[in-house]
Amino acid sequence: MTFSDVTASAGAWVLENGHRALLAVTGGRFPKKLLGMETIELHTIGRKSGQRRSSMLTAPIFEADRIVVIASKGGHSEHPDWYKNLVANPDVEVTFGESTTPWSARTADAQEKADLWLTAVKINPGYDGYQRKTDRDIPVVILTPRT
Template sequence: MNFADTTASAGAWILENGHRTLLAITGGRFPKKLLGMETLELHTVGRKSGQRRSTMLTAPIYSADKIVVVASKGGHSDDPDWFKNLAADPDVEVTVDDVTTTWTAHRADPAEKAALWPTIVKANPGYDGYQKKTDRDIPVVVLTPRS
């Protein structure tokens, strides 16, 4: 792993675990939003283990009928494990404010990503920096409620 990937991995770990710690300390009251984005816990099924996996994320686009998350991993050269898991099994769960709901995930195709990207970087300009930092095409994931 190169220095940039090590730094991106460490930053992602600190953000996720710091977020979990703050939620635990405040009884789930803080932070509800991070950098102006909705915070959520995404639950996937491990593609190798078959076990439930959870990760804390921010959603630059969040509504009752669509959630958009970005598999940036801080500009790391590899996709995050949560993305690899939902690519293998797109049936996911999302927890917000202690309420868990079922969703179906799909990777935005190039046209859909192009349409969403301006709104995403308006919510968090850091995503644009992450994309410039890596050679991989950072996946944008669209979640829709599962019927």
């Protein structure tokens, strides 16, 4: 693991666990937004364990019928585990506020990614920096409500 991967992993851990701690201390009232993005909790099924896993994420695009998240992991050389899990099982759940609902996840194709990436980077320019730090193509994930 490179130094860049170590710092990306540590940063991701601090952000996720710090976010969880703030939500616990404030009774879920803060932070609802982070860096101008909605915060969600994504629930996946572990591709190896079969157990429910949860990740706190920011959504640069948050609409009633579509949520977009970026599998950046701070520019780490490997995809985040939550992304690997949803690739293996695209039936996920999203918690936003007090509500948890079923969603379907898929990786944006090249054209969709090009369009969505521009919007995501306008909201959080850090995504471009993450992409420059890694050789992997950072996936853009589209979540849509499951009925």
